[in-house]
Amino acid sequence: MVVASVTPERNERIRALGIPVIDLSWRREHASKLIMRACEEFGFFKVINHGVPKEVITRMEDEGEEFFSLPTHEKQKAGPASPLGYGSRNIGFNGDSGELEYLLLHTSPVSISQRAKIICRKDPIKFSCVVNEYVGAVRQLACEILEMLAEGLGLGEKGSFSRLIRDTESDSLVRLNHYPPNSTTGGNDITDALGRRNGNKIKDGKGGRIGFGEHSDPQILSLLRSNDVDGLQILSSDHHGGGVWVPVPADPAAFFVNVGDALQALSNGRFVSVRHRAMANSYSPRLSIIFFGAPPLHAWISPLPEMITPETPRRYKSFTWAEYKKAMYSLRLGHNRLDLFHADDEGENVDFIESI
Numbered sequence: 001m002v003v004a005s006v007t008p009e010r011n012e013r014i015r016a017l018g019i020p021v022i023d024l025s026w027r028r029e030h031a032s033k034l035i036m037r038a039c040e041e042f043g044f045f046k047v048i049n050h051g052v053p054k055e056v057i058t059r060m061e062d063e064g065e066e067f068f069s070l071p072t073h074e075k076q077k078a079g080p081a082s083p084l085g086y087g088s089r090n091i092g093f094n095g096d097s098g099e100l101e102y103l104l105l106h107t108s109p110v111s112i113s114q115r116a117k118i119i120c121r122k123d124p125i126k127f128s129c130v131v132n133e134y135v136g137a138v139r140q141l142a143c144e145i146l147e148m149l150a151e152g153l154g155l156g157e158k159g160s161f162s163r164l165i166r167d168t169e170s171d172s173l174v175r176l177n178h179y180p181p182n183s184t185t186g187g188n189d190i191t192d193a194l195g196r197r198n199g200n201k202i203k204d205g206k207g208g209r210i211g212f213g214e215h216s217d218p219q220i221l222s223l224l225r226s227n228d229v230d231g232l233q234i235l236s237s238d239h240h241g242g243g244v245w246v247p248v249p250a251d252p253a254a255f256f257v258n259v260g261d262a263l264q265a266l267s268n269g270r271f272v273s274v275r276h277r278a279m280a281n282s283y284s285p286r287l288s289i290i291f292f293g294a295p296p297l298h299a300w301i302s303p304l305p306e307m308i309t310p311e312t313p314r315r316y317k318s319f320t321w322a323e324y325k326k327a328m329y330s331l332r333l334g335h336n337r338l339d340l341f342h343a344d345d346e347g348e349n350v351d352f353i354e355s356i
């Protein structure tokens with residue numbers, strides 16, 4: 001059986017490097033070329049002039065702030081996250097934790113309206129409207145970016161990627177992460193489901209508090225936006241197979257775009273899913289909102305035929321999104337779960353999936 005690899009402990013290196021910035025008001029072919037390059041080299045870039053209205057963002061951020069400012073016992077009514085709902089410190093089901101609390105929601109309007117009744121008892125209809133409006137605008141931005149990537153690859157069908165997250169049965173998620181300030185500065189602590197306070201700080205190699213540990217996003221494309229508090233870092237690989245953590249300065253006017261594992265598989269490895277994490281080392285609370293664009297559960301993820309050539313043979317097996325989710329929820333946050341679906345491990349991922 002194949003066992004997914006966990007990235008080994010690194011002697012951590014942190015370096016300020018330039019992050020690709022794409023201005024969506026540029027000429028389309030120019031922007032598309034730069035987006036392609038960013039997805040090939042880093043799997044990460046920042047977009048400005050993205051067209052998501054400021055008011056839509058502000059309304060969503062206000063709902064998040066209002067929810068996280070509720071007393072703990074009120075927030076806990078929307079939890080524990082399983083995986084959807086309110087979570088505090090615990091991430092997933094396999095022992096990962098971080099210095100944060102969060103709300104994880106499915107983006108289907110039916111699911112949002114059901115959750116809204118518990119998350120926002122005061123005005124669930126307003127909460128649903130605000131989230132639906134945000135999701136609609138950000139999904140549209142994700143689709144535009146995916147269509148530019150399809151054009152950049154010269155695919156006959158520009159909707160090859162975007163149709164998966166436009167689908168009404170798309171399994172896309174939206175997550176609000178709240179990282180409280182460092183408690184030694186007098187900030188408000190968070191408690192986990194058992195009421196434990198954050199006494200045991202989760203540290204990186206340099207004494208920083210890890211808010212959300214190293215991982216890649218499993219979906220197709222993630223769009224992250226945060227308030228003006230820093231914390232996000234991406235792992236940039238050097239040419240010796242090592243990596244360096246690159247801090248990403250906060251920019252509330254921008255969206256940060258992550259290539260996810262599913263896009264790496266669809267593009268046969270041409271686009272790389274970026275490993276990233278969030279530090280919670282600040283004096284101010286950090287609020288991030290992430291849209292994870294995903295296919296429907298029954299959709300097949302398979303390298304597109306155009307991406308398989310004699311020079312670039314098939315790297316990944318075909319799998320459904322449901323199979324991938326099953327594998328990911330059985331693994332830890334930091335696992336390289338796409339490793340389980342390499343084309344050269346004939347039949348082995350099937351054993352793995354059947355055994356979980």
Ligand SMILES: C=C1C[C@]23C[C@@]1(O)CC[C@H]2[C@@]12CC[C@H](O)[C@@](C)(C(=O)O1)[C@H]2[C@@H]3C(=O)O
Binds near residue numbers: 092104219331332
């Ligand atoms: C530990 C886990 C949490 C996670 C599911 C997983 O088993 C491995 C991937 C994690 C992740 C990272 C990106 C997103 O925040 C997330 C919602 C996702 O789709 O995969 C989380 C999962 C989660 O928190 O439920």
Ligand SMILES: O=C(O)CCC(=O)C(=O)O
Binds near residue numbers: 224276288290
């Ligand atoms: O909150 C952040 O900045 C990053 C969180 C993240 O990577 C995630 O929720 O998948």
Ligand SMILES: [Fe+2]
Binds near residue numbers: 215217276
């Ligand atoms: Fe992430």
